[in-house]
Amino acid sequence: MPREPIKLPQRVESLSVLAADGRIDADLEPALDPADLRRLYRTMLASRRLDERALALQRQGRLGTYGPSRGQEAASLGVAYALGKDDWLVPTFRETAGLLWRGWPMQTWLLYWGGFEAGNVPPAGVHDLPIAVPIASQCQYGMGVAWGCKLRGEGRVCATFCGDGGTSEGDFHEALNFAGVYNLPLVTVIQNNHWAISIPRSRQTASQTLAQKALAYGMDGVQVDGNDILAMIVATREAVEKARTGGGPTLIEAVTYRMSMHTTADDPKKYRTEDEVKAWEPRDPLLRFRAYLHKKGLLDESTAGALDAEIAAEIDQAVRQYEQYRQDPAEFLRHMYAELTPELQAQQAELQAYLERKHAPTPAPVP
Amino acid sequence: MAQLTMVKALNLALAEAMRENPNVLVLGQDVGQDEGVFRVTEGLLQEFGPNRCIDTPLAEAAIVGGGVGLAFTGFLPVCELQFDGFSFQAFHQVENHVRRFRNRTRGRYTCPLVIRMPYGGGIRAVEHHSEAPEATYAHLAGLKVVIPSGPRNARALLRAAIYDPDPVIFFEPKAVYRAFREEVPDEPETMPIGKGVVARPGKDVTLITYGAMLRVALDAAEELADDHNVDAEVLDLLSVSPLDGELINESVRRTGRAVVVHEAPRHCGVGAEIVARIVEGSLLYLEAPVKRVTGYDTIIPYFQNELTYLPDPARVVAAALETVRF
Ligand SMILES: Cc1ncc(C[n+]2csc(CCOP(=O)(O)OP(=O)(O)O)c2C)c(N)n1
Numbered sequence: 001m002p003r004e005p006i007k008l009p010q011r012v013e014s015l016s017v018l019a020a021d022g023r024i025d026a027d028l029e030p031a032l033d034p035a036d037l038r039r040l041y042r043t044m045l046a047s048r049r050l051d052e053r054a055l056a057l058q059r060q061g062r063l064g065t066y067g068p069s070r071g072q073e074a075a076s077l078g079v080a081y082a083l084g085k086d087d088w089l090v091p092t093f094r095e096t097a098g099l100l101w102r103g104w105p106m107q108t109w110l111l112y113w114g115g116f117e118a119g120n121v122p123p124a125g126v127h128d129l130p131i132a133v134p135i136a137s138q139c140q141y142g143m144g145v146a147w148g149c150k151l152r153g154e155g156r157v158c159a160t161f162c163g164d165g166g167t168s169e170g171d172f173h174e175a176l177n178f179a180g181v182y183n184l185p186l187v188t189v190i191q192n193n194h195w196a197i198s199i200p201r202s203r204q205t206a207s208q209t210l211a212q213k214a215l216a217y218g219m220d221g222v223q224v225d226g227n228d229i230l231a232m233i234v235a236t237r238e239a240v241e242k243a244r245t246g247g248g249p250t251l252i253e254a255v256t257y258r259m260s261m262h263t264t265a266d267d268p269k270k271y272r273t274e275d276e277v278k279a280w281e282p283r284d285p286l287l288r289f290r291a292y293l294h295k296k297g298l299l300d301e302s303t304a305g306a307l308d309a310e311i312a313a314e315i316d317q318a319v320r321q322y323e324q325y326r327q328d329p330a331e332f333l334r335h336m337y338a339e340l341t342p343e344l345q346a347q348q349a350e351l352q353a354y355l356e357r358k359h360a361p362t363p364a365p366v367p
Numbered sequence: 368m369a370q371l372t373m374v375k376a377l378n379l380a381l382a383e384a385m386r387e388n389p390n391v392l393v394l395g396q397d398v399g400q401d402e403g404v405f406r407v408t409e410g411l412l413q414e415f416g417p418n419r420c421i422d423t424p425l426a427e428a429a430i431v432g433g434g435v436g437l438a439f440t441g442f443l444p445v446c447e448l449q450f451d452g453f454s455f456q457a458f459h460q461v462e463n464h465v466r467r468f469r470n471r472t473r474g475r476y477t478c479p480l481v482i483r484m485p486y487g488g489g490i491r492a493v494e495h496h497s498e499a500p501e502a503t504y505a506h507l508a509g510l511k512v513v514i515p516s517g518p519r520n521a522r523a524l525l526r527a528a529i530y531d532p533d534p535v536i537f538f539e540p541k542a543v544y545r546a547f548r549e550e551v552p553d554e555p556e557t558m559p560i561g562k563g564v565v566a567r568p569g570k571d572v573t574l575i576t577y578g579a580m581l582r583v584a585l586d587a588a589e590e591l592a593d594d595h596n597v598d599a600e601v602l603d604l605l606s607v608s609p610l611d612g613e614l615i616n617e618s619v620r621r622t623g624r625a626v627v628v629h630e631a632p633r634h635c636g637v638g639a640e641i642v643a644r645i646v647e648g649s650l651l652y653l654e655a656p657v658k659r660v661t662g663y664d665t666i667i668p669y670f671q672n673e674l675t676y677l678p679d680p681a682r683v684v685a686a687a688l689e690t691v692r693f
């Protein structure tokens with residue numbers, strides 16, 4: 001009869017391990033193999049440098065419209081690290097660091113943004129899914145992958161990414177609802193970078209946090225400092241472990257910041273202040289991780305310099321491979337169906353004739 | 368008279384309708400502070416405030432579904448969808464409600480909204496940003512589907528769409544947005560939805576097209592005249608539903624030959640309907656089979672290869688010559 005607050009079995013908590021000023025919560029600090037720490041740092045740095053190079057290439061007209069991931073490297077990298085090789089990673093389009101960790105070659109990333117379908121094809125041995133542009137649509141098939149993992153009973157897990165803006169789409173909610181209903185081994189990671197093009201987080205949803213949306217679907221939610229690689233690893237490990245052992249889905253809100261423009265077609269000066277961006281600079285995930293490794297004695301000036309050179313060479317090589325990539329102009333007809341339909345066979349002939357005409361030398365003018 | 372790009376002309380149509388009629392609202396992603404990703408809504412937030420130029424959360428179905436409800440309460444919503452490829456996120460609202468309410472309620476409730484979106488390829492965009500889904504919408508009875516080809520008709524048709532008592536899907540060819548300027552009269556101007564125009568008169572073959580392909584057809588017509596002594600007539604349909612069958616048949620009866628040009632895939636494209644209208648209306652006037660120059664029956668290739676996919680003047684010229692030499 002009385003009015004009472006309802007007690008929910010699920011929890012929403014916040015998590016940070018390594019603060020921006022270098023302070024660390026020793027109880028929460030994960031015990032990571034130094035070799036892993038070095039590799040994580042290398043990948044984060046490579047992601048940052050690749051992102052910078054992609055931006056430069058776009059400005060020189062050598063790449064298409066590009067969506068930078070500057071400042072968001074820790075979020076996807078921490079998740080990728082916590083996944084097993086046989087687990088699935090379902091990205092949207094700012095998971096550069098995570099995809100590099102999973103073994104996607106740099107040139108594949110460049111091929112995608114350079115306007116080639118080949119940029120969607122994972123290398124042998126990697127079964128992650130390619131970039132998804134229709135916002136939050138990937139939440140649905142990521143949920144389906146988790147569903148398949150559960151039905152197959154092989155203990156595999158799926159991690160799916162979306163943005164803060166993505167949480168407004170129906171697809172996001174439908175996917176989370178199914179995950180709750182079927183108790184799926186799904187970890188949904190929201191990269192809350194505070195902006196969806198020009199719409200700030202505060203006008204995307206009236207919820208205080210994005211993590212709390214978990215409660216509506218009967219799962220736990222955790223709001224993690226997404227610029228803290230250690231916190232991302234801890235949170236994802238817990239979620240993955242729970243999912244693997246039948247504990248069901250988790251929603252992770254990675255709180256980060258879009259340090260750059262939405263894409264190279266965007267002008268953020270129209271809607272946000274430089275001061276806001278500046279305020280996030282000291283929280284940069286790369287600086288924080290670097291300071292942590294310095295303190296642990298895992299990185300010094302000379303190794304850092306060598307690493308820079310190594311990564312620059314690696315990127316140069318990837319850019320060369322990307323720019324040397326050639327695609328048969330008629331290839332786009334071939335992958336529509338397992339077998340060419342009669343319509344497409346006819347169109348292929350038509351296209352070949354057109355291409356031959358186009359590339360035929362122009363006849364000498366009649367005297 | 369001012370020389371405007373299509374972006375500016377569309378902006379003018381929105382601003383003038385909002386000034387005239389307090390019920391006209393603009394809603395969509397990034398239409399306020401950012402003034403639209405193509406800047407079509409420039410200045411609207413500043414002039415009309417956040418209750419009439421409304422930045423929404425990221426949800427196409429809510430933009431359109433919400434628009435339906437706003438229309439029931441007397442507003443004239445102009446919903447902006449950010450790109451053609453994301454109109455499908457609102458598709459169930461369009462199919463289930465937007466197009467049906469008039470019929471379901473025998474005219475008691477109607478949906479006089481406009482759903483605008485950037486349309487088509489040719490701007491080297493990332494995937495899902497270069498789609499040509501007009502046939503999908505034209506197939507849904509209850510909708511009008513408009514595709515302007517230049518600044519002046521874009522302004523006039525958007526105005527017509529806003530005041531049309533029925534829902535209008537308004538496709539704005541991205542490749543035309545900033546491609547050229549045109550004289551646009553200062554006084555509000557309108558054009559009837561469902562009527563095409565003769566963009567270039569001619570007598571030997573009729574090139575039938577719309578949207579960004581108008582430029583391609585006009586260039587082809589010039590080449591046909593200069594290099595082949597063929598005088599092509601070019602029709603700009605402006606609207607694919609209703610379709611101006613009268614204009615098409617009148618022209619084809621004079622020329623006896625027709626080539627349809629559109630960037631959307633061929634199979635069940637608007638071209639198929641156009642050819643059917645010609646066969647029904649003018650079969651015995653035809654001197655040659657009607658040709659279609661279209662996108663292929665594929666997903667439009669990523670931008671490195673999109674120009675292979677999109678019709679160009681050379682393909683149109685070749686098709687026109689085939690009909691002339693048949
Ligand atoms: C369904 C859909 N609608 C609109 C867009 C256009 N668009 C691309 S990114 C974006 C904002 C996404 O914001 P958020 O989810 O926060 O991701 P972020 O870009 O910040 O990484 C929009 C509106 C899209 N890609 N897909």
Ligand SMILES: [Mg+2]
Pocket residue numbers: 163164165191192193194195196197
């Ligand atoms: Mg965002």
